[in-house]
Amino acid sequence: MNPPKEFDVIVVKDVRIPSSSPAVSLAADIYMPLVTKPCPAVVTMHSVRKDAMAGMGVRRFLRYFAKRGYASLLVDTRGTGSSDGEAVPLLSPSEGEDGAAVVEWIADQSWCDGAVGMWGSSHGGMLTLATASLRPPSLKAVVAMLAATDIERDLIHPAHQRGGIGYFGRFALLDIIFSMMPALRAGDDVDGQRWKARASGFTPLVLDAWRNKAGAPVWRERAVDIGRIEVPTFCVAGWRDVYCDNMIQAYEELSVPKKLLAGPWLHTFVDASPREPVSTAELTCDWWDRWLRDAETDNSADHDEMIYLEGTRPGWYTPRAWPPPDSLVRSYAVMGVDELAPVDERGATGEDEAIAAHQNDSTVGALTGLWTTPTAVFGYPLDQTDDDRRSMAFTSDALAEDLIITGRPVLRLVCGEDTTAVRCVAKLTDVDEAGRSRAIAVGVAGLTPGTRDEVTVTMNSTCYRVARRHRLRLVLADNDFPRLWPVNGPSCLAVASANRLSGAKGHWSRLELPILEESTLRPVAVPRPAKSTGGTSRVKLPAPVWVTSRDHVSGGAAVRIDTTEGAPYESGGEHLLIIDRTMRATVSDRNATSTEIKGSGRASVRTESGDDVIVEARVTVEDDQLRAEGLVEVNGIRVITRHWTA
Template identity: 30%
Template sequence: MTDQTDHPFKVSETDHLWIEMPDGVRLAGRLWRPVTQMPVPAILEYIPYRKTDMVRARDERNHPYFAAHGYACIRVDMRGSGDSEGHMPDMYAQAELDDARQVIKWLAAQPWCNGRVGMFGTSWGGTASLQASVNAPDALKAAIAVCATHDRFEDDIHYMGGCVLSDTFEWGATLPAILASPPTANVGTDWKALWKERIENLTFPLENWLREDGRGQYWRHGSVIHQADAISVPVLAIGGWSDRYSNSVMSLVDARPTQVWGVVGPWGHHYPDQGSPGPAVGFQKLALDWWDHWLKSDTSQTPNWPRLRVWLREYDDPKDFLSMATGKWIESGPTIQETKVQELSLSSLKSNTDHERWIVPADPTVGQSAGDTGYFGRAGGLPLDQNFDDSRSLVFETAPLTEDLIIYGSVVVRLHGETKDQPNQIIARLSDVNSDGVPARITYGVRNLSLDENLDRISPSAKTDAFNADIRFHSTAYRIRKGHRIRLAFSSSYWPLIHAAAPKGDLSLDDGELVLPLMANKPSDLSEPLPPAEDLPEEKSHFTSAADRLTRWNKTRDNCIEMGWRQPMVKTAFPQMGTVFSYETGMVHRLKTSDVVKQETNVDHKMIFERPDGTAEVSVSLTACSSLGHTTVDAELIVTWNKEIFMTRHWRKS
């Protein structure tokens, strides 16, 4: 029982309960309820990240706060994860989507619930909330999707523009480790049998992610953007410009402006109260206003909130880590109502090569200044000074601007070119160049030239020399100041973000247009400020010890470039439970540039669970090697209990 004097309700907590699915599989939940005799609305967070330990501390920032304000809040482990029964064959399997609807139905039927349910989450949980909002169950009245993907192929961590992201290998190692981790004694005395069965049935989803290399039905399943018209409940979409998933917010507001509101800050893959780069905002208060409007009464009244509240970025000196971003909050309607389009032909811009034949260099080393994609929200990894990469690229640049320009939405580059020896990818980067000539990357786009316009299948023109292709950049809100220049750079490699190295062949551009969505009018400041971030909960049940920053390196030796990072061991202790959860991750990329370009990515992920009944260690080591369009993946899972081997699994896919 918790009691916080400035909250309307005391809170009672149930650490473990079962919710049975129609097929008999039981899902595990952790429940917080306000102490009251009146039925209240319910709020669901539904993820595979282990309610008992892995994200227990994060859960305690959100759910007790909502419960203290009159909501029954539940955190449910997806089937095959944590303390839940069953097996998870892949992300967003049909059973996962069906289970979410069953949990919502179960919540609405409880005597302590008034029949009205909200759903929220970040990353996987935000995406699950979006998916549930499509032709939503009657009881679901509103959703909040934080750092969620609405397009699993184009705006997730697997592909970008039809090109493989190296992040997919990190997640390919991390997800099996999470699913192979032990249930707790909550499931009963035979928990080891459940653990063994879970590992025996463990799949290797990375195989699907690499095999399905066009958008197709596999990726369309669960991609809400293809069903935006069917979003049937109000959705608050929240993202961050430093996050890989930020496209979903503006895109969903434009696609469903009567049902979706958006907030985008400068941060990475975080809940906004932990937002970095800052400024962070008070997610819990922001969410509470949302829940109070849609769940506390049967209202159809549209709230008087702006459709979009976004951080308008400006130039920051490029560096790996930024504590606070330059810019300000603004508000607007959907971007399609707020912008005008300005087109600049490539021939009107100054280039670093002759116009007779604009050659895109086939340099596999371009991309070392790219930073991370924003996945996992790690501290550091922002894009660096772009001059290193731009010096190896085809570059176009404007004269110094005579007035400020505000880019608002998704930049598009239309290209007309020619290939030899079938180079199959092109990367475009848009930068803000200050008066000292230092470019800071604003946004970028990638395109696999062998795929058709919808990225579904091999294009009929892929076997010809000539090509026409549009590259759509990540959406943004960015002010380029008077006196700065706009730079557009092209390369056929972006290593190590894009896994495939540049092919040995010529790629040239005949012509092209840079299409800029510019804010048509002066930006409007927020009519009401966003709430400040709070340090929640006031009384914490845990403490965390970790190094402040990742260790990163970049070195070259014997025609081999090596880039890598390591997240030192992070430990979160829960003294009342006698439990300590620890994890560490490392990733190394190697590029050999001698006779044949070869690329290797190594990922190591380890999790340790120290409990009163013993200690489990789960580790996955993965190596992906690529050359000449062929990739081989080798991964090994090792699971120990009290330092003795419990089970191992090995996967080799080619």
């Protein structure tokens, strides 16, 4: 096959685009291929600024798409960067409306042939799906990477439980930093008036999340209706990403031409992942070629699903479809106080003569990993044996053969009448021959204390091979710190389990696993990045720090995460934008009301105009209060200080 033709590229900075509101214009950088006739266009929109983190992260994609003949745009969302207006919470209706306005503006330009695609990662992916659900006429195809469609369920208040470090740590710091940071490029805000007005008057989005508790009606207004999407959609999911199950569910609900790439990634750009990097730029461009151009393309070697099998003997495969139609459900009985036993094909049931009970431990959860924080390149599950000991754990005998779990494990939980817990966190783990326990999937469900109704706890999607001689473990608790805010006061989780398996019908808890035969999976090759594609740095940055610790005197536990990121904010530029962040979450098993999450961030940069700028942000979240602070220094002089309390 002949290599695709490549074009020279010019960059046009800070182009003004009308939004869905007459008084608000949005700012865009356009990477324009030097072509002789109108061409298709692709656009991504993001809140972390084209002159900062967004530009640093995606400019290699913008240039790649432009070289392949696509006008490629990066747009600041309203109230961020060089765009006008006030920032709105993630997935507010106006975000999708702005996306639709941008798409139609692009299609109407003389350099565009009328075909527009939209793409994005994280918030950019959310905006892509939200825009597609509004059906702008000129939008022809989309690509959503590691994105959410329900921001309450998957980030702010996971599974509709009060959230912890994910949103109220990393995101809160970045929002304050980039909202208060002046323009870094000389032409983006010449007199500084936009920056001064915004930094002096904005309200951090974390306050909106604090005030709108789990289950508040406003969250339903900020969810994407996937069923309304009518254009071909390419979904990219990471098995260890905070939005993993959201992306998989979105793919399953689509009734349009679609494609799925699911790999072992945390919340990062897939092409820069330390594990199994894949050239998503190449796959995305192939998607644009297929749906945005008039010319016929050869899709004979294309695969609708490319899935990475985690666990023992990992690798890339393509199933016959997703969810795999070949899956068989294998049931395991929750037995006695610590056993997990397979139910044979004759459908034997259990007698509910056993009740296993466990008192809550607020410190449980940190060893499952940082997939919900989220971090980009570290935070995969640790050995969580210590957490298992502090929870209710049911373990199987050693497996006689490999077991490939593909889909969503489901726990049919029957609680004993002594249950006072208001939720159940269920984790499926892989216990190796050395006794180490690593999380495969996690699910959460609310409980009604004192009842024996069956509750379904659905875990996140997975594709994972458990090796022969390993064991399965079901771990139950009512806490998952620091992902969820701990439950106050003592509580008990009592589980109805089978005393023995027999032909008698019983009311007992059981685990259902979707199992796939390896013969139904075909190996598939994925395109690899030609070289490292992450941002380059001209200074040696400190290594990240991730510490989990216990105070055996106070009964407390703590998680500390330190990260430093740095890269030129302009392609080929001289000056680095360096962002340091520290997050610390502490909890006591003896007094959950003392739980605290503290985050601090510091961005330092020299602007194109020659100013040395420092922006600092701090957030403290306690059981009943949130405090935040932001400040800006220019050339060593503090020019803005803001404080917020909720």
